[in-house]
Amino acid sequence: xxxxxxxxxxxxxxxxxxxxxxxxxxxxxxxxxxxxxxxxxxxxxxxxxxxxxxxxxxxxxxxxxxxxxxxxxxxxxxxxxxxxxxxxxxxxxxxxxxxxxxxxxxxxxxxxxxxxxxxxxxxxxxxxxxxxxxxxxxxxxxxxxxxxxxxxxxxxxx
Amino acid sequence: xxxxxxxxxxxxxxxxxxxxxxxxxxxxxxxxxxxxxxxxxxxxxxxxxxxxxxxxxxxxxxxxxxxxxxxxxxxxxxxxxxxxxxxxxxxxxxxxxxxxxxxxxxxxxxxxxxxxxxxxxxxxxxxxxxxxxxxxxxxxxxxxxxxxxxxxxxxxxxxxxxxxxxxxxxxxxxxxxxxxxxxxxxxxxx
Numbered sequence: 001x002x003x004x005x006x007x008x009x010x011x012x013x014x015x016x017x018x019x020x021x022x023x024x025x026x027x028x029x030x031x032x033x034x035x036x037x038x039x040x041x042x043x044x045x046x047x048x049x050x051x052x053x054x055x056x057x058x059x060x061x062x063x064x065x066x067x068x069x070x071x072x073x074x075x076x077x078x079x080x081x082x083x084x085x086x087x088x089x090x091x092x093x094x095x096x097x098x099x100x101x102x103x104x105x106x107x108x109x110x111x112x113x114x115x116x117x118x119x120x121x122x123x124x125x126x127x128x129x130x131x132x133x134x135x136x137x138x139x140x141x142x143x144x145x146x147x148x149x150x151x152x153x154x155x156x157x158x
Numbered sequence: 159x160x161x162x163x164x165x166x167x168x169x170x171x172x173x174x175x176x177x178x179x180x181x182x183x184x185x186x187x188x189x190x191x192x193x194x195x196x197x198x199x200x201x202x203x204x205x206x207x208x209x210x211x212x213x214x215x216x217x218x219x220x221x222x223x224x225x226x227x228x229x230x231x232x233x234x235x236x237x238x239x240x241x242x243x244x245x246x247x248x249x250x251x252x253x254x255x256x257x258x259x260x261x262x263x264x265x266x267x268x269x270x271x272x273x274x275x276x277x278x279x280x281x282x283x284x285x286x287x288x289x290x291x292x293x294x295x296x297x298x299x300x301x302x303x304x305x306x307x308x309x310x311x312x313x314x315x316x317x318x319x320x321x322x323x324x325x326x327x328x329x330x331x332x333x334x335x336x337x338x339x340x341x342x343x344x345x346x347x348x
Contacts, residue, residue: 008345016322016340020332027340053317053346 001069002118004036005091009055011047024048033057033086037069037076038117040086054089066093068117070103077103079115091117099124202232219248235265242272252283258296270298287316293325303329308337318344 014029025047033040033047035055042059049055059066063080070077079102081095092114095101099113101122110124205228213220226241239261246254259274278291293311298304306326313320324337 006347008343008347011340011342011344013340015338016336016342018334018336020334049344053344055344 001037001071002091004038004068004117005054005088007036009033009035009088011045013045031059033059035088038066038086039068040064040066040084042084050089052089055086056088057086059084059086063098068093070120071117075104077101077115077117077120079113081113093117199231199233201229204229214248219246219251221246237263239263252281252286254278254280267300270300272296272298282316290314311336317346318342 011027011031011033013027013031016028017026018024019026027045027047029043031040031042031045033042033045040057040059042061042064044060045057047055047057060083063082064084065078065080066084066086067076067078069075079093079095079100081099082097084096085094086092087094095113095115097111099111100107100109101113101115101124103122108122108124110126112125113122115122205225207226208228209222209224211220211222222245224241224243224245225239228237228239230237241257241259242261243257244255256272256276256278258272258276260272262271262273263269273295276293276296280289282288291311291313293307294309296305296307299306304326306324308324310321310323311325320336320340320342322336322338322340325335326337327334
C-alpha cells in the first residue's frame, strides 16, 4: 500500500552486525522486515539508510519472499527470489534469480522481476541464452487470468 | 536504521574510564587501615565521594570521573567503585556520560566490569540526536578496544530503538555484533 513507506520499519533477526565504516547493518537468521502491509522474509538481509531516513534492504534466501497489500484492494502481491532488493523511498522491490511474482491470480516467473508498488507496475526479464539456475531455461513464463467482463446492463426495451 | 549508528563514542568513554581509574588506582592515599590488621581481602585504602578530573593538554576539554566510593584491594591490586559516573566535555563534540551502580577493575585496568543500570549517553549534536545505550552488565577490555555483554541491551536514537540479547563491540574492527534476538524499530517520523 502507498501508505507503507510512511510507516515504522520493524526488523527482527537472530543476530546482527553493524559496521561503523560503511554504515551497513547485516541481519542474519530468520530475518523479518515489516513496514505497514509489507513483509519481507529472508535468511540474511543487509540494510542501509540514506540521510533522510529511507531504508534500502538487500535480502538473500532460499527463497527470500515479500508480500504487500495492493492499494485500495483487498488483495496482495507476493514475490519470491534468491535475492531481493527493496527501495524504501521508491517503494520498489527487485527480484533476482528464480524470481516469481503473484498478483491475485496472475503469476510470472523469470530471472529478474521488478515491482513498482506505487504504480503497481511490474516488469519481467528472462536471461538470454541458457540459464543454469532457472528451470524456465531463462525464459519468462506468465499466467495472466482473463478478467471477467462486467455483465452489460440489459437494454431497457420497455 | 542501525547502519548509521556509530558506536565509536563508546570507546572514547571506555578508554577514559580505564585511564582515570588507573590514575586513581596508582597513587592512592595513605592506607586507612594499619598494615598488620589487613586480612586476605581487606582493602588498603578507601576513597569516598571522590571526583577525578583530567584536562587535556590545551585545557580545551576535560573528563571527570565521580564516584560515591572506591575501595582498593592490595591482594590482587583490584578496585571496586560504587556509583561511578564519567563525564566527558570536549569542544565541538557532543558530551558523553557513563554511569553504573558498580564497577570492578582488575589490576592495571585490564578488565572493567560495569554492573547495575549501566547507562551510556551521547548528547545530541553535530546533526545527530541523542544516543543512549543501556544494559545491566558491560565488560570493558580497554587494551583490546572491546566492550561486551551477554545481557539484554537497548540502544535508542532519535528514530530507532534496537534491542538484543548479548552484544560485542570491537572498536579496532569497527564491528558491533548483536548476538541474539535482535529487534529494531525504525520510525522516520519519531
